[in-house]
Amino acid sequence: MKIRIELNRENCISCQACAFSDPEDFEMSAEDGKSTLKEGTENNGTMTKEIEANDDRKEKAVTAAKGCPVSIIKVYNAENNEQIAP
Numbered sequence: 497m498k499i500r501i502e503l504n505r506e507n508c509i510s511c512q513a514c515a516f517s518d519p520e521d522f523e524m525s526a527e528d529g530k531s532t533l534k535e536g537t538e539n540n541g542t543m544t545k546e547i548e549a550n551d552d553r554k555e556k557a558v559t560a561a562k563g564c565p566v567s568i569i570k571v572y573n574a575e576n577n578e579q580i581a582p
């Protein structure tokens with residue numbers, strides 16, 4: 497399925513949990529130490545990316561969203577805009 501990941505990086509507290517649970521999608525910025533979405537686009541502090549995800553890939557993104565202590569990661573079904581996590 498196609499999923500969309502959104503990251504409001506402005507409020508990131510740099511705990512690295514997302515980069516640990518979903519290293520294919522998240523990495524810590526060398527510039528400001530906050531999380532960034534690999535190959536994501538940024539608009540007003542929010543990063544977005546869409547990927548074609550198998551179950552494993554989707555679960556990693558969902559785990560990242562559920563594990564973020566400040567709830568700034570969201571995962572949507574990109575086909576119907578239904579929020580999958582958190």
Ligand code: SF4
Nearest residue numbers: 508509511512514564
């Ligand atoms: S889990 Fe949340 S707070 Fe922690 S680094 Fe990732 S986006 Fe930032």
